[in-house]
Amino acid sequence: MGRTTAWTNWARTERAWPVRVERPDSVGAVQRLVRAAAGAGLPIKAVGAGHSFTGIAVAPGVLLELGDLSGLVRVDRERSRVTLRAGTRLHDIPRLLEPFGLAMPNLGDIDRQSVAGAISTGTHGTGMAFGGIATQVVGVTMVTADGELLTSDAEQEPGLLPALALGLGALGILVEVTLQCVPAFVLRAVEQPEPLDELLPTLLDRAAAVDHFEFYWFPHTATALTKTNHRLPGDAPTQPLRPVAKWVDDTLLANGVYRVLCNTGVVAPAIVPRVNRLADRLVGDREFTDRSTRVFTTSRTVRFVEMEYAVPLEHLPTAFARIRALIEERGWRISFPIEVRVAAADELWLSTASGRATGYVAVHRFFREDPGEYFRAVEAIMTELGGRPHWGKLHGRDASSLRGAYPRFDEFVRLRDRLDPGRLFGNRYLARVLGE
Ligand SMILES: Cc1cc2nc3c(=O)[nH]c(=O)nc-3n(C[C@H](O)[C@H](O)[C@H](O)COP(=O)(O)OP(=O)(O)OC[C@H]3O[C@@H](n4cnc5c(N)ncnc54)[C@H](O)[C@@H]3O)c2cc1C
Secondary structure, three states: OOOOOOEEOOOOOOEEOOOEEEOOOOHHHHHHHHHHHHHHOOOEEEEOOOOOOOHHHOOOOEEEEOOOOOOEEEEEOOOOEEEEEOOOEHHHHHHHHHHHOEEOOOOOOOOOOEHHHHHHOOOOOOEOOOOOHHHHEEEEEEEOOOOOEEEEEOOOOHHHHHHHOOOOOOOOEEEEEEEEOEEOEEEEEEEEEEEHHHHHHHHHHHHHHOOEEEEEEOOOOOEEEEEEEEEEEOOOOOEOOOHHHHHHHHHHHHHHHHHHHHHHHHHOHHHHHHHHHHHHHHOOOEEEEEEHHHHHOOOOOOOEEEEEEEEEHHHHHHHHHHHHHHHHHHOOOOOOOEEEEEEOOEOOOOOOOEOOOEEEEEEEEEOOOOOHHHHHHHHHHHHHOOOEEOOOOOOOOOHHHHHHHOOOHHHHHHHHHHHOOOOOOOOHHHHHHHOO
């Protein structure tokens, strides 16, 4: 059987040569493809937008591309719930929800991902009272290894939902996802530079006082770029960024000029601190009000690699301080910012916020730079603080060390053994983090 052309993820950290690429356009087609793959002894895996930095989406056998399995299945207006086909991209959802006056309650930094991919790795945004996208899931329908359909929601198999809603792609192929939405709302965004040393002592109070708080810090600078979003009713007057201003800020300055600066930093690391001080001035300091999705998400065109760790919320200030000290001690020149966010505790078995209010610290490097030493040293700090790595972002942990980080890890592994004993949905990454 001939190999197809290579698949690669967004960050160019992973490559795969699947035996076949299939584009099913119906649930029945997914079922037939799963049965055929099982019959042929080939592993099968759905990929979303390929935005995971880890090899979690690598499909060595049959790669299912679900672009044709997207869109709205049904709307439950009474309960503000929508059922979407699993391949639906997040950026298409606002248009689908608009006629019903609904919105997703929270989002991450971008909206390129598929809904199934985003929930499967625990994609999250920020906000003390808000969980990641998978916490919005109130029902899923999945094709299991025997080609049958398994639905889990409040009525059918409710006990499985906290595993299936954030299943790392290890349990089956999701074909439908039902989300609990909220009435459409507006966000007032305040983005501003602040002295880092003044922010840090009050970090948790600051985050608790508003709906959505996060900050970026460019290493080698003394400034934090804070982002605060306040939720307002859907009929609140908006004052969006003018399209040209938005393009200049988000694309030209935050992405275009920054790409040039990063490339320069690769060949001349000594200039990185100066570049970062300049980058500090290029972004931030603006206020606007717009529909929620237009505020939560931005575009990221400068390619980077990322590791993100979740620690118990109370350890967040220590985690950040230790990473800051580490960078200074080692004398590294780090051109990409560190991002700090928060989330509410949830009940999903493999969520990075499972059972505890959580603080997130994400470290990045330009994709042309080797992240190895930096990420390993940060990982050691975060592991010591009880950290859990984002499933879709680079990390070096394996099943033996992750088992202790998740109280329900073994329960998940047992469910995987039951649903996929032959590892039809397996790959090398899953073997590492969940066991063979
Ligand atoms: C620029 C950028 C910004 C990002 N910002 C954030 C952020 O703000 N917050 C955050 O938490 N993360 C963020 N991420 C990480 C990203 O959200 C996750 O890695 C997410 O999983 C990517 O979604 P995807 O559709 O690309 O899925 P993929 O990476 O293609 O797949 C992820 C997993 O989902 C599985 N999967 C996909 N479809 C199905 C299906 N139908 N059934 C079963 N399993 C399925 C795949 O097999 C794989 O295991 C960012 C990544 C990038 C590159």
